[in-house]
Amino acid sequence: KQEVTQIPAALSVPEGENLVLNCSFTDSAIYNLQWFRQDPGKGLTSLLLIQSSQREQTSGRLNASLDKSSGRSTLYIAASQPGDSATYLCAGTSGGSYIPTFGRGTSLIVHP
């Protein structure tokens, strides 16, 4: 059964720092992977989607990469802002399944 680990579980940083969030899958044969953010008590917002033929995606200050040999993905947030404060979740499919497995998330607080 696929399991997803997100490190760190929580992160508190001053505004302006560059951040790296990590996501690791026990089954490295990841097919599709998405990064989401979730504000408290709210739904999820898709940030970046890495499809099966891709290795990296960028949107504004966000960059996500996927290393299929190790089953690891990294979300890079440049020049963090207080508005980036949220929980960041990764989710992926593997093994021919279309059922996504989610990580437990990284809770991020960016201080002004």
Place this chain on the structure above:
Amino acid sequence: ETGVTQTPRHLVMGMTNKKSLKCEQHMGHRAMYWYKQKAKKPPELMFVYSYEKLSINESVPSRFSPECPNSSLLNLHLHALQPEDSALYLCASSQGDRFSYEQYFGPGTRLTVT
């Protein structure tokens, strides 16, 4: 807010009640999803509809009954729920059902079963 709306936003129901959660999207997406999220936990997929047909049921108890009346609407009918069913219920939609498309989530319905 995305193009996915959910009603009601909050619901309190007793174990003998029957209620329904509603979800609507107008993005022309052909796949719609129900997820359940307990506090401090990641979302868990419950059902997937593709082209208005149920394509995935993740062994969800029969007290949860999904319905897709048309391509824009998705309902979740609730009956004889248990207190442990209290959670945030999230609806999502995407262009296709293979997780190879971005998923757009609604704000969720916070359900409390008493």
